[in-house]
Amino acid sequence: MKKLILICCVLVSARSFSQGFVQGLMQRIHFGLKAGANYSNYTQENFSSDGLVGFHAGALLDFQLTKNLFIQEEFLFSSQGAKIKGDLFESQNVKVNYFTVPFLLKYRTNPGLYIEAGPQVGMRTSENIGSTPIGEFAKKLDLSAVGGLGFQSKSGFGIGVRYVAGLSKVGDFQLSDEKPDFRNSVIQASVFYIF
Numbered sequence: 001m002k003k004l005i006l007i008c009c010v011l012v013s014a015r016s017f018s019q020g021f022v023q024g025l026m027q028r029i030h031f032g033l034k035a036g037a038n039y040s041n042y043t044q045e046n047f048s049s050d051g052l053v054g055f056h057a058g059a060l061l062d063f064q065l066t067k068n069l070f071i072q073e074e075f076l077f078s079s080q081g082a083k084i085k086g087d088l089f090e091s092q093n094v095k096v097n098y099f100t101v102p103f104l105l106k107y108r109t110n111p112g113l114y115i116e117a118g119p120q121v122g123m124r125t126s127e128n129i130g131s132t133p134i135g136e137f138a139k140k141l142d143l144s145a146v147g148g149l150g151f152q153s154k155s156g157f158g159i160g161v162r163y164v165a166g167l168s169k170v171g172d173f174q175l176s177d178e179k180p181d182f183r184n185s186v187i188q189a190s191v192f193y194i195f
Helices: 002-028
Strands: 029-043 052-064 069-084 092-108 113-128 141-152 157-166 183-194
Touching: 002 029, 052 092, 052 183, 069 113, 069 183, 092 141, 113 157, 141 183
Parallel strands: 029 069
Antiparallel strands: 029 052, 029 183, 052 069, 069 092, 092 113, 113 141, 141 157, 157 183
16 A cells, blocks of 8 residues: 555656646747848859849747757748859859758847857758759758847847858859859848747
């Protein structure tokens, strides 16, 4: 009988602990929506291009580590590219769409100003290269480093700007006069709301 009572007490306390733990964990997780504009270009000395305006939109997940320190993961559709100059491209707009997942460490002050930094993985979803006969233009995977700053109000609304610097080469084609060793360079301005 004593063993049965002891087992019941252990089960009740384990259930209470797990409910408290899960509730505490859920209070630290916040979801949100985000959208904004991109200004993207390609970086390479021997590759001539002009910037192109695009957009990004999606959802985010914010996990509070301490009072001011957060981990933020985002799931964004991002329209990027550039206006490429040269004989082969004939000054065409090259648009490459990515599904991007930034994983950021974010420090937010008590008044709401924040800085953020971390890696980003982008998966190419589609591309539009016009009538250029080169097959696929961009690689399927794009790795980047992200840094930004912004403001988030206590109500959850916020604005932010960030720079996304490509770490991996974008080009996935071979031509005799063009070397595809350029990288993405994106400036993003966003509005967001965290629930």
